[in-house]
Amino acid sequence: MKKYKVSEFSKWMGVSIKTLKHYEKFKILVPEKDEQTSYRYYNFTHGERILRSKGLTSLGISLNEISQYMNNKGMDEIVDILTRCEEELSREMDAIRLKRKRIHELKEQCTLFMEKPNTWMIATRKPCYFIKHVQDKAFVECEKMKNIVADLMKCVPHTMKLAYLPQKEIERNALDPIWGLGINGDTAEYLKLDVSEPVLFLKEEACFLYTYSQYATEISMEEIMAKVLEIMKKQGYTPAGDVLIEGGIDQYPNTKRVFQLLIWVPISKNQR
Structure with a gap:
């Protein structure tokens, strides 16, 4: 040889x-x-x-x-090693599929802001989880919440910037939402995240969806919500549940920020 x-x-x-x-x-x-x-x-x-x-x-x-x-x-031990590798590869493939799904969602969001800025439509909001994080421009003090927020930050790019406005607050004309973080329901379940209290679950609902896209000014969220609710009223819709506001990617043409929001306001079945 x-x-x-x-x-x-x-x-x-x-x-x-x-x-x-x-x-x-x-x-x-x-x-x-x-x-x-x-x-x-x-x-x-x-x-x-x-x-x-x-x-x-x-x-x-x-x-x-x-x-x-x-x-x-021996051969049985080799099979065990290969089985472990097969399971790990399956987990990696699932993670890639989740990322691809998130990319598709962000592309859809960008398309909405490009093609239909400052307009409304009726759309179905996917089920998601929300946890409050900021209120009155200060972090909400809660030890369990801090741990859940830390877990959500590990889940980027699936973690979303969200704001939450309960229906009861709208009814008393208090339109200042609570800002926080969120994640789609199916993604949270796949990742086995802790979604117990103080996490809120928002079920799938038919919504009046407004695509807000404006240069950032001193306008407040209360004023934006008042504008959206007024448009809803003119179109014959009334809020029928808690509002969820999803932060967009935002743009910075000529260094000026274009503030983008998807405002999801639930409506009743007979309003569709």
């Missing part, structure tokens, strides 16, 4: 000498050694082990596990 010096073998296999030494460290490769010259030699059988090792590392298996697989483990 033909033997190759380290530099030759490295070139034929397309791996660095450093990588070969790394494989030696884990006993994935055990080259022949000339006792007189101390030169190490490889053959094509070592090449097969490199090919198998690179294939397994590309599947997410560690070099330590590969070493055990090649030298010690």
